[in-house]
Amino acid sequence: MTTYPAPTRAQRRAWALKKQDDRARAAYRNSLPQGIRRLEALLASAESPWHAEVIQARIAQVREQTRYKIERRRSRTPEQIARDQADVFPDGHQVCAGCGRRLPVSDFPRDLGRRSATARHCHDCRAEHLAAQAERENDARINNR
Numbered sequence: 001m002t003t004y005p006a007p008t009r010a011q012r013r014a015w016a017l018k019k020q021d022d023r024a025r026a027a028y029r030n031s032l033p034q035g036i037r038r039l040e041a042l043l044a045s046a047e048s049p050w051h052a053e054v055i056q057a058r059i060a061q062v063r064e065q066t067r068y069k070i071e072r073r074r075s076r077t078p079e080q081i082a083r084d085q086a087d088v089f090p091d092g093h094q095v096c097a098g099c100g101r102r103l104p105v106s107d108f109p110r111d112l113g114r115r116s117a118t119a120r121h122c123h124d125c126r127a128e129h130l131a132a133q134a135e136r137e138n139d140a141r142i143n144n145r
């Protein structure tokens, strides 16, 4: 049997401080918002490197959780997808986040990373968005010549 030397006063003090700091970090972490965008805004105006460290750790955690959630959604069977879709849209309709129209789910593109497997913007809004984006990129190309 090996015997270990009793911890010194300094060691015990260091452990107590570490424990106290861990508790403070957990309390601060739990007070943070959930969304990445709001966390990033907070990070930009962090009070101290200590706060920034906790916020960064939380951002990494949220990213990891999101990756996991999306991966799990993408591996659903068609039957599961249909069930989830029926749960989210019991009447088979969704309000478009762009034009605000209430449209049947078939008027929206698929997005398997979402629980509803349905994008938030309708086909019309997406086409408009893509056309505007293409135009912007085209302008940039011309201006950079």
Ligand SMILES: [Zn+2]
Pocket (backbone or CB within 6 Å): 096, 097, 098, 099, 100, 101, 121, 122, 123, 124, 125
């Ligand atoms: Zn729309």
